[in-house]
Amino acid sequence: MKIIILGLACLFTGVLSNAQDPDYTGPAKVPVKGFWDGAAKLEKSMAGGGSSMDADNLSNLQRKIADIKKRDAAYNTGEMELKFKTLSEGIEGLKKKHGAAIQANRDKTLNMQNVDKILRSLFHISTQVDRGGLKTIKEVIESYRNRTNEVMAMDKSTNKNDLERYRVALKGNFKVAENDIYELDRRCREQTDPANAEVNYYEVLYKQAFWDAAQKIYPAEPDFATAYATATKVIEGLGSVTDVHAIASKSREQKIKDTRLPAAVVKDPALEKMFVDAFNTQYKEEFKGTAIKAVVLSNEWGIERNELTGIVTGRVRRGSIVYKGTNGKCYLTSNFFIHQEYVGNSFMNTKSVYVVMGSQEMLCEHVK
Template identity: 25%
Template structure:
């Protein structure tokens, strides 16, 4: 009986120790005041360190939660040290307290990862939408049917990407602090918009081939697509809203054009308006050089009827770095009559390679452009 009583007393003592171990310390200013039992533990320094880190976590404002990991780790290290320093110390209450903060830390880490992902995704999406140098940037592809189709497909994909961006959760920091992005968009798509729209309207008058006109309209559509995206991404930006309104007025007009009729009317009007560039000097020897160079182009059935020199003299071209003469060039307008009796103007530039001294090589065509003209207007 006496032996059983001793065992009972010992068990009660151990339970009391465990209960004492579970008692949280009191906080006095910046200091931690341990219970008498904890003060008597060989690990009292480590116990105090643990509760100091818990105190830091309790006092931490929510906006600083991204730094809580260091305190959680320090508290865990303190528990490990307590176990080594005092093998009889019951750390259950400390581990329960730490587990609460570990869970909080894991949640915060998830939030941080999500925020970083959102930041990267928002920034990356904005770059893909408005940076004309990336692989997904919209580009004019050419005048062939398959090239039109490819460009239209890319425009549709771009609009789908835009819709996904508008629907996704965006990082508010990126959207709020977007002055540099807005400035870049403004410079690229809006700074000269009035002049560009005027230029678009003027240039439309010079297209005489349907496919070429289609290609030019597609270029205008690409510009409108970017402007529309800017307006939707930044709905409070009045520059973007007004720019889109102006661009939409232009594309609405274009959509009503009958391309066949429009190009035929352009061709008729341009033919009537076409004039040969006037001669500003005359030199039979130089005119002969243009005739020789034109003959090398191999346009069969086209007979030269007039050459107008549009520059007084040769332009001598030197190497940018050494200043050594490389060649000389000269410009003229060459009128020809074709086999069908119609006339054509070739605006030509010929060049001669420098051979040394005062010598130059044979004349060759450097570049030319051409347009039809009524024969009676060749003067």
């Protein structure tokens, strides 16, 4: 019995050995050769980085294994199945590698676009501030600083052209940067309206953030650091918004004390009365005050003529008015014009012409 079992085992081993023999000539000869030829080509393709046909070629190998089993059930396909598994894992690895490379390229492109977008938002803007923007200017400047910090943490190596373009533009801006900052400082200190002073103050703050971004992104450009230092020095000198309001209030008080009637070019009580009467007739209600003094600021009447015929149609005279408001305070209107129509052989219908552009408070004791 033992001899029979041993003989069968030897026979089975011989069959398996023949099935895996490279010189196999059995009924599955063609698909066997096709499998190994296909596997070799697929390995070569994968070694070169793979192609879009690899997945189809892998499926073809799987079909060949199935075909071999049908043609020769005794053939041992274990080595083929192991090769198929190895190739399958290799293709999956390449797929992940390619996917990672594609994603990395997308991320790189997206980062480049985002950097350019932020650079544009930092340097392709106006730092001018107006009264209408005072409500949101703090948030605007804070957002600007946040974008600066954001772009500083980003990879800018693929944005060399963008960086160079903005660097050149900033070099041009620097030529007037310091003068602009000092001019804003002067205006801020001379303002008599706290809101207008605040506009100048926040514009300096905005410029400070602007040049801070420039010096951080371009550390090799000393001019940008100089502009930032200038803005910082001005801000430190002005102090806080509260300090700026106090400066404006002090300037306003000083301007009220310093304001005087301009010197009269002509002294003519009758003519001066025309100015006073014209103001009180037309603007008493609007300005809530009564004119108490006028001075004449032009030597003579400016004659008006018809453009086509040259016939005299009227005349204009310039003066300055002081009116006393219902609040008991005095105000100077620097430029006040009266006009008379020429009718028949005389001038008549005296009235104010042109828009009255506001007034400046002054001490009533200086109205002489």
